[in-house]
Amino acid sequence: MSSESESPDLTRDRGLSQLIEGTSTGVFALCAAVTLVTTVAIFVTLLEPALEFFAEVSLTEFLTGTEWSPNPAGGELLFGVVPLVIGTLTVTITAAFIAIPIGTLTAVYLSEYATTRIRAVLKPMLEILAGIPTVVYGYFAFVYVTPALQATLLPNLGTFNALSASLMIGIMTIPMVSSISEDAMNAVPDRLRNAGYGLGATKYEVSTSIVIPASVSGIVSSYILAISRAIGETMIVVVAMGSQANMPQVRDAMFGIPYIHPGDVLLQDGATVTVAMVNIAVSDLTGGTIPYKGMFALGLALFLITLVLNVISDMIAKRYREVY
Structure with missing residues (x-):
């Protein structure tokens, strides 16, 4: 009987392993390339007609x-983007005032306070809220929210108004803020929480002084993504806010500084940049006309705004990201 012990064979087929690794790398690189090519293609598609538009309409006039x-009945073609920007900013800022605090507090509750059973119920409900078609939100704002506001707080509220649209967009973006923020909070190691509890901190103090600061990069990223989503929203604004670009009254302040009262924008109808693009797309304007090219100029402006917001989000995430 041999005294030598049999050692296990720990070798593996390197050829098959390398083939799998190479294939996986290629698939992942292809997916990344598709994303990059799609983004560049969108930019190029918008750029050429936009440059043709600015060759006929001055950038100063546009801004x-x-x-x-863009489609007057026998009138002059006018391409001032200021009322569209004001409508877009009004809807976006108002929606952010709703989505950011409610979404953040919801994320804190789900991450730090909710039991497993409650989380199992609330989490799917938030996901359902995120999956509702935007036209349903717009219909709800037009049929229910606006009449309710007219009957209670704002009897002079117009049938089409920015307030109802902003409320619905804010509600629509709550799941985005809460879900991403909760994921960032759950990524904070429990040892940090336990250290706080060991020093005598309460759950509230641990949540606000440890968890939120440690996950601030992910939380801010959720804010930027929600704001970008609100900027690009179309159907809710079309149904609840209207489709006509209205320039609100510019008032003079005590020291001669002009300003626009929020009520002049929120309580009246108006249009955003995306709505103006939809109006051109569904009109009888043919390709090659100045208004048709103006649609691409608006799209390029939105593309650049969203790009800037995403770059800012990435910079903040890199600056404040904690590695555990």
Whole structure:
């Protein structure tokens, strides 16, 4: 009987392993390339007609004009983007005031306070809220929210108004803020929480002084993504806010500084940049006309705004990201 012990064979087929690794690398690189090519293709598609538009309409007129009328009935073509920007900013900022605090507090509750059973119920409900078609939100704002506001707080509220649209967009983006923020909070190691509890901190103190600061990069990223989503929203605004670009009244302050009262924008109808693009797309304007090219100029402006917001989000995430 041999005294030598049999050692296990720990070798493996390197050829098959290398083939799998190489294939996986190629598939992942292809997916990344598709994303990059799609983004570049969108930019190029928007750029050429936009440059043709600015060759006929001055950039100054586009950026400072206060009237937008690309398809007038026998009138002058006007391409001032200011009222569209004001409508977009009004809807976005108002929606952010709703989505950011509610979404953040919801994330804190789900991450730090909710039991497993409650989380199992609330989490799917938030996901359902995120999956509702936006046209349903717009219909709900037009049929229920606006009449309710008119009957209670704001009897002079117009049938089409920015307030109802903003409320619905804010509600629509709550799941985005809460879900991403909760994921960032759950990534904080429990040892940090336990250290706080060991020093005598309460759950509230641990949540606000340890968990939120440690996950601030992910939380801010959720804010930027929600704001980008609100900027690009179309159907809710079309149904609840209207489709006509209106320049609100510019008032003079005590020290001569002009300003726009929020009520002049929120309580009246108006349009956003995306709505103006939809109006051109569904009109009888043919390709090659100045208004048709103006649609691409608006799209390029939205593309650049969203790109800037995403770059800012990435910079903040890198600056404040904690590695555990």
